Structure formats: C-alpha cells, structure tokens
Amino acid sequence: AQSVAQPEDQVNVAEGNPLTVKCTYSVSGNPYLFWYVQYPNRGLQFLLKYITGDNLVKGSYGFEAEFNKSQTSFHLKKPSALVSDSALYFCAVRDYYGNNRLAFGKGNQVVVIP
Amino acid sequence: DTAVSQTPKYLVTQMGNDKSIKCEQNLGHDTMYWYKQDSKKFLKIMFSYNNKELIINETVPNRFSPKSPDKAHLNLHINSLELGDSAVYFCASSQVEGGETQYFGPGTRLLVL
Numbered sequence: 075a076q077s078v079a080q081p082e083d084q085v086n087v088a089e090g091n092p093l094t095v096k097c098t099y100s101v102s103g104n105p106y107l108f109w110y111v112q113y114p115n116r117g118l119q120f121l122l123k124y125i126t127g128d129n130l131v132k133g134s135y136g137f138e139a140e141f142n143k144s145q146t147s148f149h150l151k152k153p154s155a156l157v158s159d160s161a162l163y164f165c166a167v168r169d170y171y172g173n174n175r176l177a178f179g180k181g182n183q184v185v186v187i188p
Numbered sequence: 189d190t191a192v193s194q195t196p197k198y199l200v201t202q203m204g205n206d207k208s209i210k211c212e213q214n215l216g217h218d219t220m221y222w223y224k225q226d227s228k229k230f231l232k233i234m235f236s237y238n239n240k241e242l243i244i245n246e247t248v249p250n251r252f253s254p255k256s257p258d259k260a261h262l263n264l265h266i267n268s269l270e271l272g273d274s275a276v277y278f279c280a281s282s283q284v285e286g287g288e289t290q291y292f293g294p295g296t297r298l299l300v301l
Contacts, residue, residue: 106287108289108290110292112229115295115297116294116295117192117278117292117293117294117295118231118278118280118292119292120289120290120291123287123289125287126287162229164231175233175236175244176233176290178230178231178232180228180229180230181229181230181231
C-alpha cells in the first residue's frame with residue numbers, strides 16, 4: 075500500500091527566506107504525487123502535482139516541488155516565504171496501478187515569522 | 189462559482205442521533221470521495237464513488253452509509269452518532285484517471301456531544 079512520510083511537525087521560517095517542506099513516499103509502482111495546503115477552518119487547496127516528465131514541477135502561489143525517484147522524495151519549496159504562507163501542508167501519493175486512493179502524510183504546519 | 193460544496197458547514201448534535209451531510213460538485217467529475225480529518229489533522233479516505241458505483245470502502249463502521257443519487261452528488265448518512273465521530277468531514281471530486289487532481293469541499297465540522 076502506498077504511504078507518505080512528512081518527518082517534521084512544524085517548519086518555522088523567517089519571511090523572505092526560502093521555505094522547504096519535506097516529503098518522502100512509498101509505492102509499489104510509479105507514483106502520482108500531490109501537494110495540498112489547508113488554511114485554518116478551510117478545505118484543502120491543490121498546489122501542484124507530479125505525474126510524469128520534468129522532475130521540477132511549478133504550482134500555485136510561487137510554490138514548486140522536485141521529484142527525486144532515487145530518494146523517493148517530493149519536497150515542496152518556495153524561494154521567498156510570505157507570512158500568508160503560514161498554513162498546514164499535506165503531501166499525498168497514489169499508486170499508478172491502484173484505484174484512486176490517495177494516501178496523505180500527517181501534514182506539516184508552516185509558520186512564517188514576520 | 190463553488191466547485192465542491194458541502195452542507196451543513198457545522199453540525200452539533202447529541203450522541204445517538206442520525207445525521208446527514210450533503211455534497212455537490214459542478215466540475216463534471218465522475219468520481220467523488222468522503223474523507224475524515226481527525227483532531228490531529230490526519231486525513232483518511234472513507235468512501236469513493238465512480239459514476240454512482242462504490243469503488244472504495246475503507247474500514248468504516250457500517251453506521252456510515254454513503255449514497256450517490258447521481259454523478260454530481262454524494263451524501264453521507266451517519267446513524268447512532270458516537271463521540272468518536274467528531275471530526276471534519278471533507279468531500280472531494282475528480283476524474284477517475286490516476287493523475288487527476290482531487291478537489292476538496294470546505295468541510296463539515298461535526299461535533300457530537
């Protein structure tokens with residue numbers, strides 16, 4: 075079964091500094107990988123996904139993520155964090171051969187300090 | 189234009205009651221889902237329907253019964269509510285193909301007293 079690990083509970087970063095949220099995955103075949111963001115008392119908003127092709131994926135709000143097959147990682151990055159980026163970030167994976175079951179990581183709380 | 193909508197947004201009820209949550213999507217998707225987010229923010233899929241047919245049914249108590257009257261709607265009925273059912277329930281939708289993005293509704297915050 076597919077699974078995702080987000081090793082850190084909280085990521086603190088100063089405004090204007092680079093932001094990285096880590097994600098590693100486990101699947102039996104080729105992965106489909108997703109990042110979502112959840113603001114307080116809101117639903118999940120889609121940020122970006124990797125299906126195939128270029129390992130560097132660009133998404134909404136200036137976020138990008140790099141797929142690394144050898145390290146089974148899909149870290150989310152933003153060159154310059156904003157206070158408004160403070161939220162809960164989820165990495166998710168599904169198996170190419172499976173049904174549409176998405177496995178989510180536990181989420182990372184990002185706090186951007188002004 | 190709300191893509192995935194849920195009603196109600198908040199639901200406070202007593203133990204033992206029966207309640208329903210409704211979900212509608214106007215994205216033209218053929219697959220809909222119910223997820224449960226617990227107090228620690230863990231997200232777990234409960235059910236998935238494709239073209240009104242149940243395709244994912246996780247280990248969920250049979251007090252939970254999903255119903256899909258058509259492709260655009262997926263409702264969740266919960267019988268005999270328990271304290272542990274308190275959570276946020278999210279509806280989502282997508283096309284069935286594997287790489288397709290799932291789009292989430294705003295959530296229904298259920299509190300069982």
